[in-house]
């Protein structure tokens with residue numbers, strides 16, 4: 001298919017179908033005359049496909065594909081991408097130039113395509129070197145306590161920040177937690193499920209329904225404790241345990257398991273709900289268990 005033909009198919013049919021046509025794909029933003037060229041499908045989420053892309057009219061200063069286009073799969077999914085855009089804009093504004101910004105996907109642009117079936121596209125700056133916890137788990141099915149420690153601490157950092165902005169992520173799951181093993185970095189993505197504290201979470205990623213706590217299944221208000229519950233499930237998963245049955249492998253030191261278990265209590269009121277306070281307690285526990293913090297390399301290549 002020629003570039004022109006595929007552009008027409010994008011504009012009039014709304015979506016390109018096959019992966020092998022990626023090099024031909026152009027997404028044109030009429031209002032600012034911006035064009036993105038999608039180069040490869042990176043992943044598919046619950047409501048959107050994510051494509052690596054370059055900006056056609058930008059000087060190629062960075063090699064590779066510096067953008068990530070998150071494209072709503074159907075017009076009914078536009079609302080989820082719009083919710084994500086609004087929440088991320090608010091959080092990135094609040095983060096300013098602080099390090100919290102590094103924990104959030106870098107939203108660079110957002111627009112709705114023209115044509116018969118308009119789709120919202122959220123555009124992110126693509127950061128290399130990150131892996132989802134699903135990919136980490138595939139390579140390392142039973143992660144050591146020292147790695148669990150740094151991953152959990154960083155999850156608590158971004159959750160504490162987001163909760164102070166009155167925002168519950170609502171889907172702290174292995175598909176949305178990305179880590180950078182070489183730099184011990186972490187990004188929390190997938191903000192389309194997020195709600196204000198005290199509101200109900202209405203959309204659950206299909207594969208992870210069983211992971212959610214009772215308040216979500218019973219359509220009761222969600223709060224910081226809901227995110228902490230899901231973060232604790234992620235830790236059990238990474239350790240090689242059974243997150244749904246709350247079974248942790250013996251290899252994980254008991255003090256860590258006892259600590260994490262408090263986040264998994266049935267009743268939200270019994271669980272911790274301050275991520276930063278929890279992080280301080282966790283630091284104390286780690287000091288007693290492992291001594292002063294050291295860098296533990298995790299290889300994923």
Ligand SMILES: Nc1ncnc2c1ncn2[C@@H]1O[C@H](COP(=O)(O)OP(=O)(O)O)[C@@H](O)[C@H]1O
Nearest residue numbers: 043044045046047048050105132175189190192
């Ligand atoms: N900023 C990002 N960097 C790298 N990969 C990402 C990023 N955002 C999303 N992904 C990948 O795309 C998948 C789907 O993204 P997500 O935002 O969850 O889409 P959806 O809202 O459709 O579920 C994620 O599970 C992850 O594998």
Ligand SMILES: [Mg+2]
Nearest residue numbers: 045046190205
């Ligand atoms: Mg998702």
